[in-house]
Amino acid sequence: MSLTGKTLNEEEFFYGHKACAGCGGSLAVRIALKVLGERAVAVLPAGCMSAVAFNFPQLCFGNNAMISTFAGTASMLTGVEAGLRAQGINDFQAVGFAGDGGTADIGIQALSGAIDRNDNILYICYDNEAYMNTGIQKSSLTPFGAKTTTTPAGENIRGNLRPKKNMFEITAAHGIAYAATASIGFLNDFMNKVEKASKIKGTKYIHVIAPCPTGWGTATDETIDFAKEIVDCGLWYLAEYENDEFILNYKPTEFTDVETYLRKQSRFAQLTDEDIQVVRESRDKKWERIQKNYKVK
Amino acid sequence: MKPYLRDKVPTTLSEIPDHTAYEAGYLVTKNAGWRNIRPVINLEKCVGCLQCYLYCPDGVISKEENKVRLDYDFCKGCGICKKMCHFDAIQMEVEK
Amino acid sequence: MAKEFLSGNEAFAYGIRLARPQVISAYPITPQTIVVEKLSEMVEDSSLQAEFIHVESEHSALSCAIGASAVGARAFTATSSQGLLYMAECLTYAAGGRFPIVMMNANRSTALPWNIYGDQRDSLSLLDCGWIQAYAENAQESLDLALMSYYIAEHKKVSTPFMANLDGFVLTHTYEVVEVPEAKQADLFLKPYVTENKLDLSYPKNLAFSVGPDHNTAFKFKEHLGILRAKEAIDEAEHKFNEIFGRQYTGLTESYHADDADYIIITLGSIAGLVRETVDKYREKGEKVGLLRIRYMRPFPNEEIAAVARNAKAIGILEKDISFGNEGTVYTNVNSALQKAGLSIPSSNFIGGLGGRNISEHEIESIFEELKNEKSTVSFLGIGGGEE
Numbered sequence: 001m002s003l004t005g006k007t008l009n010e011e012e013f014f015y016g017h018k019a020c021a022g023c024g025g026s027l028a029v030r031i032a033l034k035v036l037g038e039r040a041v042a043v044l045p046a047g048c049m050s051a052v053a054f055n056f057p058q059l060c061f062g063n064n065a066m067i068s069t070f071a072g073t074a075s076m077l078t079g080v081e082a083g084l085r086a087q088g089i090n091d092f093q094a095v096g097f098a099g100d101g102g103t104a105d106i107g108i109q110a111l112s113g114a115i116d117r118n119d120n121i122l123y124i125c126y127d128n129e130a131y132m133n134t135g136i137q138k139s140s141l142t143p144f145g146a147k148t149t150t151t152p153a154g155e156n157i158r159g160n161l162r163p164k165k166n167m168f169e170i171t172a173a174h175g176i177a178y179a180a181t182a183s184i185g186f187l188n189d190f191m192n193k194v195e196k197a198s199k200i201k202g203t204k205y206i207h208v209i210a211p212c213p214t215g216w217g218t219a220t221d222e223t224i225d226f227a228k229e230i231v232d233c234g235l236w237y238l239a240e241y242e243n244d245e246f247i248l249n250y251k252p253t254e255f256t257d258v259e260t261y262l263r264k265q266s267r268f269a270q271l272t273d274e275d276i277q278v279v280r281e282s283r284d285k286k287w288e289r290i291q292k293n294y295k296v297k
Numbered sequence: 298m299k300p301y302l303r304d305k306v307p308t309t310l311s312e313i314p315d316h317t318a319y320e321a322g323y324l325v326t327k328n329a330g331w332r333n334i335r336p337v338i339n340l341e342k343c344v345g346c347l348q349c350y351l352y353c354p355d356g357v358i359s360k361e362e363n364k365v366r367l368d369y370d371f372c373k374g375c376g377i378c379k380k381m382c383h384f385d386a387i388q389m390e391v392e393k
Numbered sequence: 394m395a396k397e398f399l400s401g402n403e404a405f406a407y408g409i410r411l412a413r414p415q416v417i418s419a420y421p422i423t424p425q426t427i428v429v430e431k432l433s434e435m436v437e438d439s440s441l442q443a444e445f446i447h448v449e450s451e452h453s454a455l456s457c458a459i460g461a462s463a464v465g466a467r468a469f470t471a472t473s474s475q476g477l478l479y480m481a482e483c484l485t486y487a488a489g490g491r492f493p494i495v496m497m498n499a500n501r502s503t504a505l506p507w508n509i510y511g512d513q514r515d516s517l518s519l520l521d522c523g524w525i526q527a528y529a530e531n532a533q534e535s536l537d538l539a540l541m542s543y544y545i546a547e548h549k550k551v552s553t554p555f556m557a558n559l560d561g562f563v564l565t566h567t568y569e570v571v572e573v574p575e576a577k578q579a580d581l582f583l584k585p586y587v588t589e590n591k592l593d594l595s596y597p598k599n600l601a602f603s604v605g606p607d608h609n610t611a612f613k614f615k616e617h618l619g620i621l622r623a624k625e626a627i628d629e630a631e632h633k634f635n636e637i638f639g640r641q642y643t644g645l646t647e648s649y650h651a652d653d654a655d656y657i658i659i660t661l662g663s664i665a666g667l668v669r670e671t672v673d674k675y676r677e678k679g680e681k682v683g684l685l686r687i688r689y690m691r692p693f694p695n696e697e698i699a700a701v702a703r704n705a706k707a708i709g710i711l712e713k714d715i716s717f718g719n720e721g722t723v724y725t726n727v728n729s730a731l732q733k734a735g736l737s738i739p740s741s742n743f744i745g746g747l748g749g750r751n752i753s754e755h756e757i758e759s760i761f762e763e764l765k766n767e768k769s770t771v772s773f774l775g776i777g778g779g780e781e
Contacts, residue, residue, distance in 0.1 A: 005347035012356040015300040016324040022375035027354040041592055054602035057307050062298040062322035064592035066463055066600035069483055072456030075448055079460020082444040086415035086466050113449030187351055221376030224352055313611045316491040316590035321597035
């Protein structure tokens with residue numbers, strides 16, 4: 001039976017934290033821990049979720065949890081997993097929660113190492129598309145056109161000029177045991193992927209889009225709307241990789257307008273019609289590839 | 298285990314742990330002061346669909362007798378619950 | 394107890410096997426490689442029951458060891474030079490978290506210029522990271538230190554990571570006859586690691602957290618106390634070690650004719666052997682010279698240094714290190730010990746052996762001769778003083 005709000009573990013494990021109101025990342029962590037339960041041993045690097053939850057004596061994880069070095073989420077997770085196993089403990093789930101910068105930039109080497117070793121860990125990247133904890137700086141998962149504090153929008157350059165790094169396919173290219181994309185706008189999909197991953201032996205990677213009202217320039221109650229719309233307009237997608245195969249979980253019958261999605265966020269305020277056309281074309285190109293290479297369920 | 302508020306705030310040298318290790322889920326402050334609007338649940342309209350509970354980033358909405366209840370100590374007033382409710386059972390009211 | 398012909402690296406690996414680490418994470422770097430190769434072989438042939446993690450970098454090597462220690466496992470790693478510098482962030486992390494990880498560091502020069510040979514710039518430049526720092530002189534001491542390191546690091550009053558330093562090539566690759574203790578005896582000496590500083594499935598914890606300005610000093614004070622208390626733990630470990638294995642070590646320092654000497658060379662690591670031989674020659678001539686070998690740079694042997702310096706006319710600090718723009722780090726530390734003890738005797742700094750440069754017996758003699766001038770100078774062996 002698949003997980004829903006009704007069947008999900010009622011216990012809360014991530015509570016009393018100081019994340020901004022309407023924080024998407026905190027929802028991803030909360031839901032994943034409800035799926036994994038009290039045997040989850042969590043490792044979080046420096047970043048939003050550790051900054052808001054580990055301020056002694058205010059400690060907001062009800063399960064075992066620790067902060068790792070920024071670059072060392074995956075390797076510390078490996079150590080946790082190996083250390084428990086070496087003591088004969090096997091009924092636990094080693095889970096990492098790192099942001100986009102902690103995953104795609106500074107932590108990618110350690111993550112690649114863990115996947116290469118096929119360590120029995122679950123790594124969840126909550127992607128809010130910039131270094132939000134330090135005040136909205138560009139990461140390699142910041143999308144084209146987004147204004148951040150290090151990619152300001154001026155007369156010469158209109159925000160970030162580079163597209164998002166494709167972490168999902170990068171992890172898949174390692175031949176990882178399981179990888180998936182998700183969005184907190186589709187929690188049923190996300191929690192079932194977390195549950196599925198928890199039952200697979202080897203390295204699991206889930207990349208979940210988690211909007212940030214503070215960094216995206218959106219209202220605190222719109223977080224879920226944007227997490228849905230980014231999928232509906234085709235700029236993000238819900239997919240899985242396992243057994244050497246890519247699977248598309250959800251195909252909108254018709255994409256909603258990219259422009260509508262972009263124009264509502266102040267980080268994209270400076271985009272010209274031409275810029276938006278670039279976004280539209282790159283989306284269509286990506287979907288051509290998806291249609292060709294992914295199995296559509 | 299759900300983190301919960303404690304009476305004791307470790308402050309003296311002997312109360313402070315020797316390592317950076319402490320009991321999980323040890324809360325000493327609330328988040329209520331962050332809020333300038335608060336969600337109010339109309340239990341007559343609530344059908345217990347649990348979408349507000351599911352999508353709350355702070356986990357402050359819990360199931361109660363086929364409906365939901367809200368922990369105002371930790372609600373930040375983001376308004377997501379109101380948005381998720383298809384039954385118009387949640388209203389945002391200005392904090393006094 | 395069996396006698397074997399082992400290099401410093403191999404001896405250290407034998408000592409680690411006796412300590413039964415549960416997780417080993419390491420990345421290769423010359424001249425450390427043999428210790429991790431040896432440990433991999435031991436895991437392969439099942440003479441060591443440990444998880445061997447082939448990490449992709451030194452930063453991950455220590456991050457992984459921290460993760461293992463954070464769940465209460467005994468963890469080991471090894472590195473050298475650039476690798477040690479690459480994991481520097483994790484050094485303060487392990488120390489602040491009070492994770493009693495043991496790491497062997499093969500002392501090697503740091504780039505630039507590139508150089509794979511021994512000096513102590515790598516570890517001494519990281520003296521302030523909160524780790525216990527020990528310096529071995531020979532292969533036997535390396536093995537014994539490997540076994541004792543966990544006893545000291547994991548001691549309830551200490552809870553501090555331990556860096557055991559072996560001079561690159563000169564010690565790591567030099568073969569000597571070494572007495573290898575029986576595993577049964579080692580088990581009498583070192584018990585399994587037990588701690589409350591861990592993620593625990595029956596009693597969940599939040600670990601490695603943030604601490605704001607109000608309480609931060611308290612945590613740092615406790616970290617400082619932990620490493621200071623290592624001194625007692627070292628004495629305790631060495632006493633127990635002697636009871637079981639019949640070899641007595643001498644705490645933070647080892648004195649060789651230093652107690653009544655007029656002129657003393659203070660040094661650390663494998664070069665002490667040559668200084669000892671030179672002391673013998675001088676003593677045969679009736680000249681009162683001595684050697685004080687620093688075995689531990691942290692905790693620092695302030696009292697031991699003051700005790701021998703009290704009767705001396707001058708001391709010379711010979712070290713394979715320079716803190717650019719000032720002087721050798723060991724020299725700075727020794728002078729601080731003298732000052733705190735109210736001693737104002739001449740002390741000179743002799744910087745040698747950089748990038749593996751050989752230090753000759755003649756140069757040791759020239760240091761003793763220089764000390765007779767009873768001045769305080771800083772000079773590079775083979776080159777001379779800096780611009781003054």
